[in-house]
Amino acid sequence: MDSNDWLQEEYEKIKKNQMLITLQNKMDKIIQCKENFENMAKRVSKQKSNVNVKSTDNYCKSDRRKNSEPELEKENIEEQNDSEGDRDLILEEFEENAESDIYPEEVEEIDNKDEIIKVYISSRTHSQLSQFIGEIKRTIFKDVTRVVTLASRQHYCINSEVAKLKNVNLINERCLDMQKTKSKSTSTSDDGRVLKKSKLRACTACPYYNQNNITKLKERMLIEIMDMEDLVKCGKELKACPYYASRMAMDDAEVVLISHAGIVSSGARSGISLKLKDNILILDEAHGLSAALENAHSAPVTVKQLSSVKTYLQFYINKYRAKLSSRNLLSLNQISFVVGKLISLAKPKETEKNKETTILTLEDFVIKAEIDHMNLRPLVEFCRSTRLAPKLHGFSMRYSQQVLEEEESKKIAVKKNSFQKFLSNIAKKKELATVEETQTETNPIVQFATETSAGSGLYAVLDFLEMLCARSENGRVLVQQGDSGLLKYLLLNPAECFADVLAQCRSVIVAGGTMEPISEFKALLSSNGRSDSKLNIVRCEHVVPPHNILAVCLSRGPSNTVFNFSYENRMSKELLNEVGRTLRNVCSIVPGGVVCFLPSYSYEQTVYDHLKNNHIIDFISKRKSVFREPKSAADVEQVLHKYSLAVKNKEKNGALLLSVVGGKLSEGLNFSDDLGRCVIVVGMPYPNVKSPELQEKMSYLNRTAGGNAANIYYESLCMKAVNQCIGRAVRHINDYATVLLIDERYSRVQTISALPSFVQKSLISNSSFGQMIGSMAKFFSRHKEIKTN
Numbered sequence: 001m002d003s004n005d006w007l008q009e010e011y012e013k014i015k016k017n018q019m020l021i022t023l024q025n026k027m028d029k030i031i032q033c034k035e036n037f038e039n040m041a042k043r044v045s046k047q048k049s050n051v052n053v054k055s056t057d058n059y060c061k062s063d064r065r066k067n068s069e070p071e072l073e074k075e076n077i078e079e080q081n082d083s084e085g086d087r088d089l090i091l092e093e094f095e096e097n098a099e100s101d102i103y104p105e106e107v108e109e110i111d112n113k114d115e116i117i118k119v120y121i122s123s124r125t126h127s128q129l130s131q132f133i134g135e136i137k138r139t140i141f142k143d144v145t146r147v148v149t150l151a152s153r154q155h156y157c158i159n160s161e162v163a164k165l166k167n168v169n170l171i172n173e174r175c176l177d178m179q180k181t182k183s184k185s186t187s188t189s190d191d192g193r194v195l196k197k198s199k200l201r202a203c204t205a206c207p208y209y210n211q212n213n214i215t216k217l218k219e220r221m222l223i224e225i226m227d228m229e230d231l232v233k234c235g236k237e238l239k240a241c242p243y244y245a246s247r248m249a250m251d252d253a254e255v256v257l258i259s260h261a262g263i264v265s266s267g268a269r270s271g272i273s274l275k276l277k278d279n280i281l282i283l284d285e286a287h288g289l290s291a292a293l294e295n296a297h298s299a300p301v302t303v304k305q306l307s308s309v310k311t312y313l314q315f316y317i318n319k320y321r322a323k324l325s326s327r328n329l330l331s332l333n334q335i336s337f338v339v340g341k342l343i344s345l346a347k348p349k350e351t352e353k354n355k356e357t358t359i360l361t362l363e364d365f366v367i368k369a370e371i372d373h374m375n376l377r378p379l380v381e382f383c384r385s386t387r388l389a390p391k392l393h394g395f396s397m398r399y400s401q402q403v404l405e406e407e408e409s410k411k412i413a414v415k416k417n418s419f420q421k422f423l424s425n426i427a428k429k430k431e432l433a434t435v436e437e438t439q440t441e442t443n444p445i446v447q448f449a450t451e452t453s454a455g456s457g458l459y460a461v462l463d464f465l466e467m468l469c470a471r472s473e474n475g476r477v478l479v480q481q482g483d484s485g486l487l488k489y490l491l492l493n494p495a496e497c498f499a500d501v502l503a504q505c506r507s508v509i510v511a512g513g514t515m516e517p518i519s520e521f522k523a524l525l526s527s528n529g530r531s532d533s534k535l536n537i538v539r540c541e542h543v544v545p546p547h548n549i550l551a552v553c554l555s556r557g558p559s560n561t562v563f564n565f566s567y568e569n570r571m572s573k574e575l576l577n578e579v580g581r582t583l584r585n586v587c588s589i590v591p592g593g594v595v596c597f598l599p600s601y602s603y604e605q606t607v608y609d610h611l612k613n614n615h616i617i618d619f620i621s622k623r624k625s626v627f628r629e630p631k632s633a634a635d636v637e638q639v640l641h642k643y644s645l646a647v648k649n650k651e652k653n654g655a656l657l658l659s660v661v662g663g664k665l666s667e668g669l670n671f672s673d674d675l676g677r678c679v680i681v682v683g684m685p686y687p688n689v690k691s692p693e694l695q696e697k698m699s700y701l702n703r704t705a706g707g708n709a710a711n712i713y714y715e716s717l718c719m720k721a722v723n724q725c726i727g728r729a730v731r732h733i734n735d736y737a738t739v740l741l742i743d744e745r746y747s748r749v750q751t752i753s754a755l756p757s758f759v760q761k762s763l764i765s766n767s768s769f770g771q772m773i774g775s776m777a778k779f780f781s782r783h784k785e786i787k788t789n
């Protein structure tokens with residue numbers, strides 16, 4: 001044997017041994033992990049049997065946090081009322097570059113050496129995530145899978161005193177405040193100078209922030225699969241915070257459920273220490289992904305919010321001027337100045353009649369708002385570090401009455417003053433002068449000031465300013481002027497913010513029932529130079545066989561009138577009459593529920609009024625009960641309940657529900673079986689092409705992607721909305737339904753190709769009315785036969 005062979009052999013042996021040791025270590029860890037979870041399961045079952053015999057109070061013994069919540073609430077209130085110079089409301093001295101303690105627990109390093117590969121499952125809403133929990137529970141994996149649902153404190157906080165703050169930022173701040181055991185306090189000397197002193201002061205702790213109980217809740221949720229509702233219930237039972245328990249359980253979980261909002265924003269991801277690296281991400285309901293990205297990277301702030309912030313900030317400064325350090329005072333005046341300038345841009349003086357909506361680049365915006373000389377970043381940092389927003393919220397809660405009264409008296413004084421000026425003007429110049437003009441000169445802001453919370457308003461202002469500071473090349477500001485005006489930061493290409501998610505994950509799966517048109521996802525997943533060779537598109541057949549669906553593009557009505565619901569045509573009486581006749585006929589032959597989507601709320605009103613005035617509603621009501629989508633989201637459940645009862649009512653032949661595309665009933669609802677035997681979409685719901693926001697986005701696409709990108713985007717906005725409506729029916733393998741698309745434009749080749757493939761398979765395009773009625777009648781009689789056999 002030559003010496004080289006010998007060396008090579010030894011080297012191979014060492015390599016094999018090393019690999020063996022590594023694998024053995026892995027194996028030991030897996031066994032250890034298994035044992036840990038077996039022990040955990042035993043503890044949980046023991047704990048549950050203890051709960052049955054003992055009072056749950058035992059869970060919080062030997063801790064000062066054993067205060068019951070009512071006691072705590074009382075303590076809080078007393079603390080709030082202890083004005084002692086409003087010490088709790090006054091800003092501590094701002095230290096630049098000081099270590100921020102805004103989210104102290106967020107930066108906690110968790111030892112995570114033996115990380116488990118996780119599957120993150122994300123959906124649009126929490127109720128969809130709860131449905132997913134229900135599905136896991138139906139599988140054989142239910143006893144061996146560790147599942148955790150993550151949500152914000154807004155969803156999980158069980159301390160009613162904190163939860164009632166409603167605004168997520170205020171809840172976060174209050175919760176963190178309550179966890180501090182010591183706090184610094186700012187005080188003043190006799191001569192009014194600010195004295196910074198550290199003072200030990202017991203902070204009111206949240207009774208649910210108890211590590212023992214939180215650990216028990218964490219173990220419980222890892223052993224038993226729980227949805228958000230179960231977790232909150234169990235948290236109350238164990239007197240443990242569900243928010244912190246779910247955060248703690250995340251490291252041991254194999255499946256983590258989280259909303260789209262928690263995934264798409266890097267701030268939200270780092271806020272909960274979400275580790276995507278080398279893990280798997282499944283984004284369900286992916287048709288809403290672009291909208292979620294757009295929402296996460298836009299920042300609207302209304303004139304009402306700005307006015308509220310300005311008013312309370314001014315009162316705050318005036319009230320505590322003597323107690324604030326000169327540095328804090330300067331920064332407060334600067335932020336007040338910036339807010340004032342934003343108001344002047346969004347709500348110009350009433351004498352300036354030309355109120356408009358424009359889109360500005362970031363440079364143009366700061367120049368137009370006259371804040372180009374301001375360094376905004378330190379100002380935002382000042383507000384965040386000193387926790388100005390929760391203090392301003394507390395101030396506005398405590399002094400709102402006083403602020404209102406002072407505002408009122410100011411207004412009266414201004415009116416009086418104006419009236420005197422008016423009289424003297426008549427006397428001197430014998431000219432007419434308007435009271436309003438002089439009034440706005442001296443009192444430009446406060447109209448809405450006290451209607452909205454100054455604290456949540458300031459959070460919106462800070463988010464807006466923070467995005468301005470990012471100075472993205474693709475950032476724009478929408479300026480909508482008027483009393484209910486708005487400033488909105490927009491990011492024209494939010495896909496660039498998704499690149500980081502793609503880079504970190506082992507694999508990303510975007511899934512959905514209505515993913516057409518797919519081009520948008522191709523662009524999203526192969527952006528930022530990623531090769532689309534890594535992209536796999538898998539189209540699965542619908543579980544429902546093609547003969548259970550009948551789709552028709554109806555181009556002409558019963559009187560042979562061409563259906564074209566373009567903006568110019570849609571109000572035509574002839575067209576409305578044809579819609580009425582079509583609905584009447586369809587309702588006569590379709591059994592069960594018919595859900596008819598119209599392009600907008602105003603058009604739904606027009607159609608309904610026309611049908612009512614022409615007695616078509618009366619005619620349809622003889623066979624089917626007629627319902628309309630309610631204006632308020634709070635009424636949706638009630639209307640759906642009544643609709644479902646009407647569909648089941650054997651005395652009638654089902655019900656008709658008039659709804660709106662993109663409204664409250666077009667997404668996430670399940671019109672299965674008799675609830676939705678026919679889905680009708682009247683017209684094509686194109687968004688308003690004249691909207692400045694859409695125009696800016698389209699010209700951006702033309703500039704950057706070229707070709708036909710802007711038109712494809714515009715078409716896809718419309719077709720995504722249509723496909724969502726279609727997706728409400730045919731919900732399981734034995735379900736069957738018809739889809740009626742009323743507009744000749746649905747028969748265009750490019751529009752058909754944007755429909756879901758299961759619809760395309762059974763589609764009759766460019767259909768006449770007679771052909772549609774014949775096909776529908778045959779379809780339902782066939783299914784009636786199948787049912788009876």
Ligand code: SF4
Nearest residue numbers: 157158159175206241
């Ligand atoms: S610890 Fe939990 S329950 Fe307590 S205030 Fe914070 S989020 Fe609410």
